[in-house]
Amino acid sequence: MNVIPGCTDRNLAKFSITANFDDGSCKTKAVTGLALGGIYQTCEPRGDTLSKDPCVGVHRANALTGKLACPDGFTSVLLHEGTGPYQTEYKQICDW
Incomplete structure (x- = not known):
């Protein structure tokens, strides 16, 4: 499986629909x-x-x-x- 890093929290504006691996970017200050x-x-x-x-x-x-x-x-x-x-x-x- 290919790893696509990004924000995986659907409740955040930074959510990435293509991400399948939470890279911690959800936690950075928006x-x-x-x-x-x-x-x-x-x-x-x-x-x-x-x-x-x-x-x-x-x-x-x-x-x-x-x-x-x-x-x-x-x-x-x-x-x-x-x-x-x-x-x-x-x-x-x-x-x-």
Whole structure:
């Protein structure tokens, strides 16, 4: 049998219909009323960036945390990775 970890408590908003193994995620603190923990974007310079930082103005903080991170109880999932000549940008979504 394949093990699919997740929240197996049907009474919680974090319940995963596909989960067949309780991984403890039911017990993490939930953010009430939110099905999603926000979105944020980071950037890493690459190659020869000369004297200018190519990531200036590219970072976007999560509106829920004010940081380049997810709230407690959420996991960061890569939505998109874009590579330019001088930087790599990562768009992340915060999911259960």
